[in-house]
Amino acid sequence: MKAPLLASIDIGSNSVLLLVGRVINGKLHTELQRKETIRLGGALDSERNLEPSAMERGLECLRRYAALIAHIPPKHRRIVATQTLREARNRDAFLHQAQAILGCPVELISGEREAALIYQGVSSLLPASPERRLVVDIGGRSTEICLGQGSHLEKAISCPIGSVACAQRFFGDGVLHAERFAAAHAHAHALLRTHMADWNNATWEQVLGSSGTAGAISKALHQAGYPAGEITRPTLFQLQQQLILAGHIDRLPLQGLREELRPVIAGGVSVMCAVFDTFQLQHMRIAQGALRHGVLFDLQQSIQSGAAPAA
Structure with missing residues (x-):
């Protein structure tokens, strides 16, 4: 049976990154990568709200990514958001729209969980x-x-x-x-x-x-x-x-x-x-690996074990 095609998206403070690939015998076979510099992290106002223009830049990027992964089942996608959205007071508005665009949950992960996934992404490619x-x-x-x-x-x-x-x-x-x-x-x-x-x-x-x-x-x-x-x-x-x-x-x-x-x-x-x-x-x-790689490997392990990914 062919390894499933998986997609991970890292909604970061500077860039939004997409990775599509298969994990075969523990090795990542990349089929598509995209990176767009959105700079959400520079768009928090004095009250720690994400500015509407930045929010729309991020959502437009996710619409482009959604078209690229339309052929991948939602259960084979995993999207994470990091520090800027951890800080943003109006993050729920962004996360709700992002989830609707991508057709799957968008996980706001903790800093410690982000670090663990980064380590997994780096070590998995070494x-x-x-x-x-x-x-x-x-x-x-x-x-x-x-x-x-x-x-x-x-x-x-x-x-x-x-x-x-x-x-x-x-x-x-x-x-x-x-x-x-x-x-x-x-x-x-x-x-x-x-x-x-x-x-x-x-x-x-x-x-x-x-x-x-x-x-x-x-x-x-x-x-x-x-x-x-x-x-x-x-x-x-x-x-x-x-x-x-x-x-x-x-x-x-x-x-x-x-x-x-x-x-x-x-x-x-x-x-x-x-x-x-x-x-x-x-x-x-x-290192070649990063958060998006760790997210994809973690998703693959969750699918294999039948468990939900850790938040």
């Missing part, structure tokens, strides 16, 4: 290994950090700081002064420290960066002549210095940086620098 892994995923409004061995997750935290939120708070006018980076770093570092009280004795052999911020930083470094698919402490802090020398996001010399990432790259670099300092990292490799 070869079996006894190495202990630290996985870092800097999103638009939250950062998930996971520690595990092989496919087994041991610890996970979700910290309410991300590239969009940091960029809005410290670089909203586009100015990239050293003092702004210092303030952003201190803020992110303090938030991270409050969430990792029981991590003092944690150890790992491998550090992996998942999702958009890590990928964008790695690509910017590769365009500057550094090895592809990795971030090191010296190159990361050199990139921060390059942003400071540019002085403004309109003067960024970064080749290969997608235009929609220009307003948030300083926030992403600041959070990544704080992660490197908090965990005393020297090197990070970019």
Whole structure:
């Protein structure tokens, strides 16, 4: 019997991502991927309501995705929403319309559940290994950090700081002064420290960066002549210095940086620098897996076991 076609959608703070594929003998065979930068995370007003224009951008994206997965039964789809909708006071209005468009539930998952699914997505696309892994995923409004061995997750935290939120708070006018980076770093570092009280004795052999911020930083470094698919402490802090020398996001010399990432790259670099300092990292490799992969693998396991997916 042929493995069923599955679809997962990650409604994130910066992007909405679609993944369609089959899991055959534990391996993902991807048939379709889509990513649209919607930037919901930059559209929360002073009362933490999602602005109507942003809500409509998100719903229009989901209408396009619904057409792409119309041939997939609703029971073989899984859609999750993350930090921006965790924060939004009017999230129910968005979630209700999204569910009607997609024809299946839209799950608002907790930060800890998001971290667990990220770890599952990353580990599922890696070869079996006894190495202990630290996985870092800097999103638009939250950062998930996971520690595990092989496919087994041991610890996970979700910290309410991300590239969009940091960029809005410290670089909203586009100015990239050293003092702004210092303030952003201190803020992110303090938030991270409050969430990792029981991590003092944690150890790992491998550090992996998942999702958009890590990928964008790695690509910017590769365009500057550094090895592809990795971030090191010296190159990361050199990139921060390059942003400071540019002085403004309109003067960024970064080749290969997608235009929609220009307003948030300083926030992403600041959070990544704080992660490197908090965990005393020297090197990070970019992972292929991310939340959408974990959601799809989790769905496949739920179908096999006949159980409902964990919320």
